[in-house]
Amino acid sequence: MTPVSDDAKAILLLCSRLGLPSEPRAAKPRAKGETSGDEEIVPLTPTEWNALAERLRQHNLRPAHLLQMQEDALIHLLEGDESNAHRYRVLLERGVGLAFELERLADVGIFPLTRADALYPKRYKERLGKLAPPVLFYAGNIELVEQSGVAVVGSRHADAVAQEAAQRIGEACGYSGWIVYSGGAKGVDSLSMQAALDAHGYAVGVLGDSLMRALRTWGQWIRSGHLCLLTPYHPEAGFSVPNAMGRNKLIYTLADWAVVVASDKEKGGTWAGAIEALRYRWVPVLVLTYNGMPPGNPALIEKGGVALPYERLLQIEPGAFKQWLVEAVNAAKTTRLPTASTSDSRQPSLLATAPITKAPASDDSARVELAEAPSPSEPPTERVWAEVQNLRHHVDLLREEIRHLQFQIASLREEVEALGKAKKRTKGKADSGKDRDEPPPPLLRNLP
Structure with a gap:
């Protein structure tokens, strides 16, 4: 399993449901100002993450810094928003559960990708911006x-x-x-x-x-x-x-x-x-x-x-x-x-x-996450793909010729087998029709 960077870990903790129920429970209605000790903590939406990423940028911080922040530091970062500070802290404290979930997914070939990763699709950032x-x-x-x-x-x-x-x-x-x-x-x-x-x-x-x-x-x-x-x-x-x-x-x-x-x-x-x-x-x-x-x-x-x-x-x-x-x-x-x-x-x-x-x-959050990374391998050129297509065509022709030759070989084998059987029948008939009183060959006549 490829190690997850601290930036990616922070984003996974805040924005994914790993380690939480795969689907959120329906929120229970309550009176204004009423709090609930068992209120479900839900991950950040893309809009909420972008707002937090902007605050990080303003303070020259990266997502990884959130892993070390206590609740009072989060309250300061969020300019006094105690409710969300508590929510973020709870989400960030489930690191052990996240590690188990990532290992379980990796065992079946599933891996995470965050906006802090070099392999994250650049077109999402380019075309969707903050909606990525x-x-x-x-x-x-x-x-x-x-x-x-x-x-x-x-x-x-x-x-x-x-x-x-x-x-x-x-x-x-x-x-x-x-x-x-x-x-x-x-x-x-x-x-x-x-x-x-x-x-x-x-x-x-x-x-x-x-x-x-x-x-x-x-x-x-x-x-x-x-x-x-x-x-x-x-x-x-x-x-x-x-x-x-x-x-x-x-x-x-x-x-x-x-x-x-x-x-x-x-x-x-x-x-x-x-x-x-x-x-x-x-x-x-x-x-x-x-x-x-x-x-x-x-x-x-x-x-x-x-x-x-x-x-x-x-x-x-x-x-x-x-x-x-x-x-x-x-x-x-x-x-x-x-x-x-x-x-x-x-x-x-x-x-x-x-x-x-x-x-x-x-998308200001892009500056918070990761500088522009080298793109994966460029797509093959038109010339290369044309050559590939021609090679595939030749392969198809060769396969057709091989099938034709295999058919001819099978036909020849059948003919050889038929000739062999015919030869055996002819020889058998010749042996059975031979005259038993026929005189011996000349070389044998003078033998005592």
Whole structure:
């Protein structure tokens, strides 16, 4: 298990439910001014953590300093807020319970990630600002979250056309070397992720419920290094609508593109997440169109989404998928989108069509946590991925030739066996028909 820094430990103690019940109890109503000795202590929300981080910055302190503070020092830091000072102190004093929980999770391959860690996704800080979750939990290859990719989202109960489209998009991403970013739920999410993995590609699932349970489904791919599962919630949290809605922005803000396969209109998590992505222009949002599509699909196009015709999707070769996305979004830009000045070294054509929009306020807490760390390995270049794709094609051809040769060898073996049997039958007939009174050979006639 990788050691947890003191900064990360402080954030985990204050902002996670590790060592606490995975779900908070319902608060009991009480009269104004009344206190309760058994009142549940709940972790800090992202907003509360940002406020505390700002106070730390003002006093030139880091999160690790909170571990040594007594309650009177916390009261001074919080400018006399005794209630929250007591709450923070109680949360910070469960270090032993936190250590046991981290060890238990590490045993099954789940690890924490805080905004004080170098591997924390930079795009969350860049695009979400103060809304970036202070704590994440992950399993698998965490460096995948820094790679270019496509967010594929849609209904859990998609029709047959949408399901096939999700699989084709996932497969195209897999062959192109792009990450599929999705939510890990049944339906569109799982189909697109599985298709990418089956094509020897990679996927990142941002979960709204139990990461522990998801390991039983995706464990093979986690161990292969081709998949990372990520969640801002307790690793054993149950499903809830607020959690599912809250993780949507975390899917979009990791990706370079987004494809909405199927969406209800003005309701549901797919609709809400797409509307938010369009509003803040995190990524270009493409929307699948086909006969019988859900009513949310054309409605999203009216709000700025780019149409992705199903018939066109069927005609696109996996290697040409990226180029088609660029052309489709650029075509939409000439008619709808304003010129953007924001650029990104990884995807310049992408950001020219839809600039990254940061949160309105600057994230001062980033200065409190950790200076900019070296980014994980950069994504492979277009040339490398083209070579990989060509090699895969040659491998497929070689496999086909091997299968053909194996078939020929099997046929030859059958012919040899048939000839052997025929020879034995012929020899047997010849021996049985030989005349027993036939004179001996000439060389034997003169023998005494």
